Amino acid sequence: MRSPQCTDLATISIETLRARVEEDPDFLFKYIEEVYKIIERCEETIRAYITLRPMEDVIKEAEGILKRGSPGPLGGALVAVKDNISTKGIRTTCGSRMLENYVPPYSATVVERIEAAGGIIIGKTNMDEFAMGSTTENSSFFPTRNPWDPERVPGGSSGGSAAAVAACEATVALGSDTGGSIRLPAAYTGTVGLKPTYGLVSRYGLVAYASSLDQIGPIGRRVGDVARVLSVIAGYDSRDSTSLKVEVPDYSLFVKDEPLRKYRTVVVEEMVGEGVDRGVVKVLEQVVNKLEGYDIEVEFRSMPVLEYSLPAYYIIAMAEASSNLARYDGLRYGIYLGTEGLLWTKAYTQVRKVGFGDEVKRRILLGTYVLSEGLYEGYYMKAAKVRRMIYDSFRKLFSEFDLALSPTAPAPPPKLGEVVTDPLKLYSLDINTVPINLAGLPAISVPGGVAGGLPVGIQLFGPPLSEGVLLNVARIIEVIVSCE
Amino acid sequence: MEQVELLKKLATLALVEVEEAKLELIRRDIERIVEMFNKIRDLNLPEDLEPLYTTYFGGGNLRDDSVERVKESEVQELLDRKLEEGYVKAPRTL
């Protein structure tokens, strides 16, 4: 399943790239040139990038890597980074006018790790403003288009990252996921996207949207690529108080075409309920049937509390967002309006009026509402109680099963303009992905087939730190699908 | 309308102003979203059900009390602004 923009060379996996470069260092330059050719051809339509580094800079960096001797685990891979992840010296806008010219003085931990492993940051990708959205149409600059069908959205909020990977404008990408923002675009663009267990990947340098839900994760054309990047970025970071002190395995070891052991697998009924497009459900059914051939039997369970996951999620996410975005006042960085003569409340209001788009304003107002005196207990605290119930339900589920399957998105990618004007319609795209963030579980979206000619993603999720299991089964599905 | 009053109060709290022209549209959207939120508000949940505010399950991350200075040369870059004698220029506070 390859999108039309890709050429044979540009479709390369990290493993192959690395091997070829070790043999013949010049190959790296050939590859870089190929990618930039595609970008030149396709970017005008796709518009995956907000900031693209000039080829000369990337070439120079490639030379530096080759001088080191070994090209590292990433072998010179070109990594597209979502524009809410801080990159020192490279503009980081979060898709917002507020940070349109903000150049961070430091890099996120994940960026430092990628660079140390031989990865080259090729550019910063488009996104919904401050990660608030599910289609990348909320970017303050321009929308990104789905490489499979430019009339359709690539998903969001990591739409730029997913589109760049799908169109071979990068080897892999980094995205962020708060309620599905990696998995949804991966599903819509026929790529693989993984959201790690909360705390597995450092958030230091990730511009916060909802701190208790955000995670950075990889997007790639293959499960193998995603596993490699995860191995590089995962692991304890002392600069993040929510970072887990755990052993990080070599995730590539789990990318096997056979199940590494017997997996008890479940499908949650509410995730294939009536809100889900029948074409999408059919794709899931076909995958499930094929899995039986691998001795992976699927059972069904009901989880009624999931009915409340969308409102609980949005209450919590908007509350935390209203808090995390309070710092944007134009004083220390970001948009500058020369408002000194005004009283600070007036000055800040002006900056925030001009700097923030409508969806962001809406979420800040709602977040302020649910945290306000007198309403806190009825909204935020209750949502947190529902969160506890969802967490406990999943815990119980995964005491019986090793992993769960579901469609990632309730329908194939919509057309541009189709959902973005109706917030509730927009929010409903996340119905299968938000419960995962509420519980802090790991999840991966892997292409499962097509419905009406458009990519359909299968979501696999499991208990905390079960990324190995997910990668194993995702690889098996990858094999199944490629054989069709 | 009471809702508009509420919106204006929130706008003052959050220092986020909505243009008059868009006020009605945003108000309507917010109304519908709050209706969705009310599903949670109207739930009957046990008093002793403990809220879950984080899914972090590690033991805790504390930092040693040792100084790590940002390099002199880099300190200037930290503030993306023209400074006045080293200070950040800010709006009036009185």
Next chain:
Amino acid sequence: MSDGTIIGLEVHAQMTSLRTKLFCSCSSDYRGKKPNTDVCPTCLGLPGSLPVLNRVALEKAIALALALGCKISEKLFFVRKHYFYPDLPKNYQISQYDRYGLIPIAMNGSITINMGSYSKVVRIRRINIEEDTGRIVYPGSSPLGSTYSLVDYNRAGIALLEIVTEPDFSSPREARVFLEKLGSILEHLDITDTSLEGSLRADANVSIAGGPRVEIKNIGSPKELEKALSYEITRQLNILRSGGTLERETRHWIKERGITVPSRAKELEGDYRYFPDPDLPPVSIPSELVESVRRKLPELPDLRARRLAKEYEIGDYMASVLVLSKKLCDHFEKTVKLCGKPKIVSSILVNEFLRWVDELDLDLSEGLARLNSERLCRIVDYVERGLISVKLLKEYVRRVISEDVDPERIVESGMTTLTSVEDLERVVEEVFREYPKAVEDARRDPKAINFLVGQVMKKTKGRADPKLTNEIILRRLQEYEPS
């Protein structure tokens, strides 16, 4: 003071002994540095930055909680307190709260203050750990005239302990003694060096005669606290007496003018929208940690006072005043080790030294540096030898503190007790000649010789030995015959 005066305090103490700030590794030694040089992405609140708690800050907070007899919570929770202001980089402060199932690090303790004729138990409602803000300065000389402000973030993120009392004070004096004692406890625990500017700040809530609560902010020392409260109570009484009504408000203490004024900054009071900080998951406070802190607790003021009173036989009240300042107390013990004489040394320090330091508006450390142990011992020696009288002693102490001179210099200048009977008799003659009426009065009523003694003192610039002078005058009165 009037009946019905109720005062409560909210004290913010910087943990100046920490090397770094509360949530980042910037140096905590920000005083005197060029603005915005002691900063990093975290304390500036840059996008993507995150807080990580200073382990020692937690230990020090536990130490204070133990010293105040508080109940320590089993888990450490942090909340975000939201308001917009240029000195607050994230436009929220990371702090603690006591609602919605969240609790501060410690609650329900007490401090006992010794007021001389009585003791009082002041209840501590809670102790919070929180971060300090940056500092705002104004261009030019007049804050009111400037069209903009200037911000220095060096202080942003410094670790604070907030100590809140119940409204248990009934006089400004009690509040002052409390703040001194709290400062001393913090010094003995090596948490705060209270001589550093801005290290101990207080907000006071005061109401009189059952009226509304007025909050006074921006008080920087125990001395200022007493002044501010006295002023405010008088101001309120005047309003009531002239038939006016009081209203609940926040006022600002202006040290330079000795008054409180209505707070000009737009009321930041309002809906702080507290909620648990998702970047700082709850930290367990195991009992082993608490016990290890308890084992390492140093000698605290109350225990020290009891020891001093016993070991040096200086009395409870004297000891309780000495322990109000660790530096003063250390100085006392050091001096006594050098030359003994605890009763005189303590009396000098408590009755003379503190008074002069107060009147001359000197820093305590500066005062102690001037009246150092060597000089103090020298003065004590002069008294013991009879070289100077107790009256001259006061003069010596004053001059050493105000002029920073060695006591030997004062001796050289001739300021010793005049004990020569010959010289004294001569002066007494002079006085008798000049004040015949007083002599008559004294002959009739022996108690009236004080005037004559006073005149002798005046003529000898205080050097006359009081005892001898008394004797000589009495003798002369007897010998004297009316002309």
